[in-house]
Amino acid sequence: MADAAGAEKPQTIHPLFIRVTHWVNAFAIFVMVLSGWRIYNASPLFGFEFPPGFTLGGWLAGALAWHFAAMWLLALNGMAYLAYGIVSGHFRRDFFPISFKRALNDVVLAGRGRLDHAPGRYNAAQRLLYVGVILAVIVAIFSGLAIWKPVQLQGLTALMGGYDVARLVHFFAMAAIVAFLVVHIALAVGVKGVLAPMFTGRAEAPR
Amino acid sequence: MKPSRLSAFGSKVARLERRSFIKQSLSLGALSLLSGCTLKDDDAVDRLLSAMSRFNDKMQAALFDPTKLAPTYSEADLTTPFPFNAYYEEKDVPFVDGESYRLQLSGLIADKRPWCLEELRALPQSSQITRLVCVEGWSAIGKWRGVAFRHFLERIGADLTARYVGFRCADKYYSSIDMPSALHPQTLLALDFTDAKYGYPLRLRIPTKLGFKNPKFIHEIFVTNDYPGGYWEDKGYNWFSGS
Numbered sequence: 542m543a544d545a546a547g548a549e550k551p552q553t554i555h556p557l558f559i560r561v562t563h564w565v566n567a568f569a570i571f572v573m574v575l576s577g578w579r580i581y582n583a584s585p586l587f588g589f590e591f592p593p594g595f596t597l598g599g600w601l602a603g604a605l606a607w608h609f610a611a612m613w614l615l616a617l618n619g620m621a622y623l624a625y626g627i628v629s630g631h632f633r634r635d636f637f638p639i640s641f642k643r644a645l646n647d648v649v650l651a652g653r654g655r656l657d658h659a660p661g662r663y664n665a666a667q668r669l670l671y672v673g674v675i676l677a678v679i680v681a682i683f684s685g686l687a688i689w690k691p692v693q694l695q696g697l698t699a700l701m702g703g704y705d706v707a708r709l710v711h712f713f714a715m716a717a718i719v720a721f722l723v724v725h726i727a728l729a730v731g732v733k734g735v736l737a738p739m740f741t742g743r744a745e746a747p748r
Numbered sequence: 749m750k751p752s753r754l755s756a757f758g759s760k761v762a763r764l765e766r767r768s769f770i771k772q773s774l775s776l777g778a779l780s781l782l783s784g785c786t787l788k789d790d791d792a793v794d795r796l797l798s799a800m801s802r803f804n805d806k807m808q809a810a811l812f813d814p815t816k817l818a819p820t821y822s823e824a825d826l827t828t829p830f831p832f833n834a835y836y837e838e839k840d841v842p843f844v845d846g847e848s849y850r851l852q853l854s855g856l857i858a859d860k861r862p863w864c865l866e867e868l869r870a871l872p873q874s875s876q877i878t879r880l881v882c883v884e885g886w887s888a889i890g891k892w893r894g895v896a897f898r899h900f901l902e903r904i905g906a907d908l909t910a911r912y913v914g915f916r917c918a919d920k921y922y923s924s925i926d927m928p929s930a931l932h933p934q935t936l937l938a939l940d941f942t943d944a945k946y947g948y949p950l951r952l953r954i955p956t957k958l959g960f961k962n963p964k965f966i967h968e969i970f971v972t973n974d975y976p977g978g979y980w981e982d983k984g985y986n987w988f989s990g991s
Contacts, residue, residue: 584885601884602984603797609986610800691881692818692956692991693811704879704887 554661554744559631562622563739569618570678570718572597572611577715579604586712609689616682623675636668644669658732660744674721681714805988812990814928818955821877827888830942833959834919835979841945842918842965849949855914855970858905865949868939871895871903876934878955880962881991883980892953894938898931906971914976915952918965923978925954925961926988932956937966958989 555563578591579598598604626632643665650656656664663671687698687707701707729736738744832838850862875893882888901908908931914924929935936953947964954962960980970976981987 580885584882586885602980605883605986606797606801606984609804610797613800688885690811690991691879693813693816695816695819704881708885 552661552744553742554738555742556629556631557742558625558629559622560739560742562618562625565614565618566622569611569615570722572607573615573681574715574719576604576607576611580608581712586708612682612685615678619678619682635663636672639668639672640665641669658735660734660738670721670724674718674725677714677717677721681711681718684708684711684714687711801986804986808988808990809926809928812926812928812956814932818878818934818991821879821889823877823891825889826877826891830890830946831886831888832945833882834964835921836919838945840919844918844949844965844967846949849967851950851966852968853904853970854968855972856907856910857971860904865939868895868937868950872899873939874936875940876936876953876955878934878953880955880959882959883985883989890942892936892938892951893940894936894950894953896933897935897937897952897954898933900937901930901971910971911973912971912976914970914972915963915966916968916970917963918967921963921965921979922976923961923963923981924976924987925952925957929954929956929990956991958991960985961989 575595575597579593579596580601582590582593582596583601583604596604598607645666647656647664647666651666658664683697684701684707686694687701688704688711691698691704691707698704698707701710729739734744834841846865849865851864851868852862853860872895873893874896875891877889877891879887879889901913906913908927910927912924913927913930914922916922932954934955938947938951938953939949941947941951941953947966950966951964952962952966961978975987978985978987
């Protein structure tokens with residue numbers, strides 16, 4: 542694995558394992574969120590429904606079929622990603638330390654267009670967002686299990702504050718993931734040269 | 749009921765009537781994002797999702813703990829009014845005459861003699877206050893009283909090693925459950941509940957499964973090893989649907 546420091550030739554900034562799990566995860570999250578919106582519409586928690594055209598499944602049974610199929614992909618791929626991140630040192634090396642103050646500082650710099658983006662290194666705002674969305678997905682999975690199995694996994698459901706609260710937790714975990722995606726996709730598309738390496742693994746020549 | 753709600757209900761029924769749920773499952777918004785997948789894959793996706801649903805049946809059966817009890821609640825927690833829910837509207841509930849009612853039995857059962865309500869009431873009764881969770885996501889806490897289903901199955905000499913117990917109802921609804929869930933200590937053949945519209949004279953109360961696995965207005969119970977399906981299950985809902 543290439544280190545951020547040695548940069549004579551194109552360096553591998555995203556290892557193959559990370560690239561594969563990233564795109565599998567992207568597909569699984571896409572299916573979970575859009576089918577989840579259709580399931581939400583069957584019994585809305587709040588005074589709105591998601592536009593049916595932006596949901597997956599066609600009707601409740603179809604949406605549930607997608608949701609309960611893709612959950613395995615999300616969970617298994619997620620566990621593989623977490624295991625890799627811990628064992629390889631990727632998390633320790635690239636995500637920590639996390640500083641709210643520096644993250645805020647980076648956001649201000651980015652707003653002024655003065656934030657340097659070094660290939661292969663996460664700035665403080667990225668670190669906070671990536672760790673945050675990983676935690677949001679974990680909360681979404683556990684609150685989802687609490688809703689799915691309030692009898693067999695009643696300890697987990699109680700931990701979530703009961704069945705009704707678990708539904709709210711599940712909703713807001715989704716909302717956090719979607720909020721992350723809005724920022725993440727906008728930056729991935731908008732910032733020059735960061736999208737291609739997620740496919741090829743290689744950083745473009747330093748500018 | 750207001751006209752606007754009626755028409756909304758009509759369109760909902762039309763939606764629910766769709767048999768091949770995958771044909772409609774890729775809505776346009778999602779489809780445009782799934783560019784690269786051709787619509788010809790519909791059948792393959794359909795098969796994949798069905799296979800995953802059968803896989804989830806197996807996983808849920810493995811996760812099912814026959815001794816784990818559903819949480820129970822107090823009278824103060826009861827949801828009032830308890831929401832009515834069926835594939836038809838409340839005004840269309842069937843009328844069943846309790847005097848002439850006979851519960852029919854068929855399939856792998858030793859004593860298929862029909863039961864009248866008095867005979868069912870003469871069996872030991874127990875009650876429970878549990879949460880009914882609908883597949884739509886909402887839930888409600890209710891109180892039910894009746895015969896422990898396990899006791900009834902033993903009493904009629906049902907083959908307890910058979911795979912399925914099926915139900916046919918006066919409202920043309922039908923469903924089926926796995927034998928281990930049927931034998932769970934909280935599975936109840938309920939005779940007493942809030943109101944007749946919730947299934948008079950006999951309904952199943954099974955707190956270890958979703959609401960649609962709790963058939964109302966039961967007039968026949970059968971035991972079988974052949975997969976019996978169900979009203980919603982045959983339309984694409986997961987069969988096991990355990991809680």
